[in-house]
Amino acid sequence: MTAKYDLSINQGSNLDLWIQYLTDGNTAVDLTSYSAQMQIRRAKEYEYPLLWLTESGITYGFTGGITTGIAGIGGISLNTNYDGTSLTGGIYIKSDKLSTTSLPVGRHFYDLELTIGTTLSNRILEGKIDVIGEVTK
Secondary structure, three states: OOOOEEEEEEEOOEEEEEOEOOOOOOOOOOOOOOEEEEEEEEEOOOOOOOEEEEEEEEOOEOOOOOOOOOOOOEEEEEEEEEOOOOOEEEEEEEEEEHHHHOOOOOOEEEEEEEOOOOEEEEEEEEEEEEEEHHHHO
């Protein structure tokens, strides 16, 4: 079953999200042989992600199918605690200010999927992500 959790970030701010993946019996899942990806899209069914994070980093962002060329820093770390130490089942997602600057203001959707080998294991987390613009006076 996919967990639902809505997020809110300010455009141009760091995105830091940490969760621990547990079994139904509250046992941490060892993610050593897993890979992960998180995509932020304009709509759930939209083909092109605005931002795509993996263990390799922020691979690319799209706007209308065109690569934005964002050279930000971030990605996903598995079996990691929020402070960078080792923790079984820990998933730490990070995106820097430069990368979130490319996200348009408004409501978007994200999902986090874990894969083992080349087979999709499952979507473990999804929700809305509200990107808030700078408040002008």
